[in-house]
Amino acid sequence: MISNYNGWANYETWNAALWVGNDQFLHNTAIACVQFCGDNETPWDKFVRCMMEGQVGKFLGQTGDGVEWNDINIDADEMNEMMAELAA
Numbered sequence: 001m002i003s004n005y006n007g008w009a010n011y012e013t014w015n016a017a018l019w020v021g022n023d024q025f026l027h028n029t030a031i032a033c034v035q036f037c038g039d040n041e042t043p044w045d046k047f048v049r050c051m052m053e054g055q056v057g058k059f060l061g062q063t064g065d066g067v068e069w070n071d072i073n074i075d076a077d078e079m080n081e082m083m084a085e086l087a088a
Contacts (some may be wrong), residue, residue, distance in 0.1 A: 009075035012067050016074050017082050019063040020047075026060075027086065034087035043087075044079040 008014035020026045033046040041049075051060050051069040062068045 009078055010073055012071045012073040013075040013078050015063050015065050015067045016069065016071075016079060019065075020079075020082070021086070023064075030083045031087045034083050042076065042080050043083045044076045047079075047083065 005011045005014045008017060020030045029050060030043070030047055033050065034043040037043045037046040048069045060069075067074075
């Protein structure tokens, strides 16, 4: 892994991880996504789906800094690793 922004792949990944790690609702949602993701999706995929669809997505489709959860620049592998550590 090449760290380019505060130890993360890029700004978008760092920003998403910062919010997930420091907002209780997002933190708890990330842990639930690790615990309850299906065989056909990763915890990060499930988290993005939860944040972007339905009632939640109308209000939480992005971080407080404006990075959308489904931003293609977010490194999904890094986010899955970070979420697994939260749930451990």
